[in-house]
Amino acid sequence: MSDDSIRFPLIVDLYEQYLVDQDSPAFVRKVAQHYTIGTLERLAEWGERMARRGSALALGMLGDYTSNPVLGRALLDGDRGVRTLAETGIRKLWYRIGDERTRRSLDNLHRLNESKQFQECIEKATILVQDSPWLAEAWNQRGIAHFYREEYEQSIRDCHQTLEINPYHFAAAAGMGKSYMRLGNRVAALESYRRALRLNPGMDDVRAQVIHLQRTLQEEED
Template identity: 60%
Template sequence: MRDDSEKRPLLVNYYERYLVDQDIDAYVCSVSASYTTGCLQRLAEVGSRTARRGAVLGLGRLGDYRANMTLGRALIDSDRGVRTLAENGIRSLWMRVGVPSVQRHLAAIEEHLEEKQYDRAAQLATGLAEDSPWIAQAWYFRGKAFFHLEQYEAATRDCHQALEINAYHFLAASVMGQAYLLTGDLVSALESFRRALRLNPNMEEVRAQVIHLQRNLKGE
């Protein structure tokens, strides 16, 4: 009789070993030596629960923007572990768009946002959006900077553009909802938060906003 372990993908063995040793570098090395990103995408969609988790983790580390749709779909996987890995992975993937100089530009903008240097972040994001208008993350970063600068109309406009380019950008939908909320447009805020939640059901704070707005609008 053939052992069941012989039938399962190597990826499952790699992932189970990673769960024990927590050596992500060794995991990525093993996966990259055995699988193409195309194979990982297929396993992320049709594999067993453990295989999907392993594939999504691998794509989050090794994939490029061509894996965006696969990771976007994984955000609504039936398994919470897959969803969590997909959220972390896709956010990392969005920072690996374009050539290395573009990626460095994105990293610099993110750093300014983290340091609350919103004017500088908006300035850098504007330059990147003008040079590479196809990069959703540039529009999202500028929208986020505008939000913190209380330029809410500009924030919603940029986040909408980010979603036009990348339909899985749940962060853009969330910021857009917050901007609408602060301008008093509760209907648009609810619509944006619902969109964010459809894209990423793990966003519990957004879920709470949806429930709150639904109650408020129903009361009116």
């Protein structure tokens, strides 16, 4: 791959073509021919608006967990399109860490939660975090499973550990808020939701919860 100059962002042409034909394989192939991940990361942060959008999309398709901080910062971009692409992309990057076996294990945890096999998810995630405690998404998936088993304190601990490893994990922060709400701790829930919004201001449902909790707590003080 050649490292294209940031002054001539071919990524804009490739992104605009993608918007027309929605041909993901072609977009990935052409981007990979012309750009390194490092150049895409720089464009995602310092390029003009369309270059940032195209680079955020490309990183979500081509990048791995090492690009997590770049897309994490892109969640705060001034352009809504960049923010939306960054959120979609970063969720994918959280599973792209370690070797192929590790990645398959993380994908399996997600599938177990999606199919409501929460106990099996907890068991497999526990083995995974014991072997590889640096896998933030393994902690997060176990936290999700605990939440749906109404084991809220365990879920909070796992979400907290997720954020210790991956400070851009807005979903874990929001998950903590949900668990605190179920435990009746609205102050802690509000702080968790605020943390999620600081990481990802585009979470409209979380913003609504913050507004509701702020109003409720203020009325109680009055």
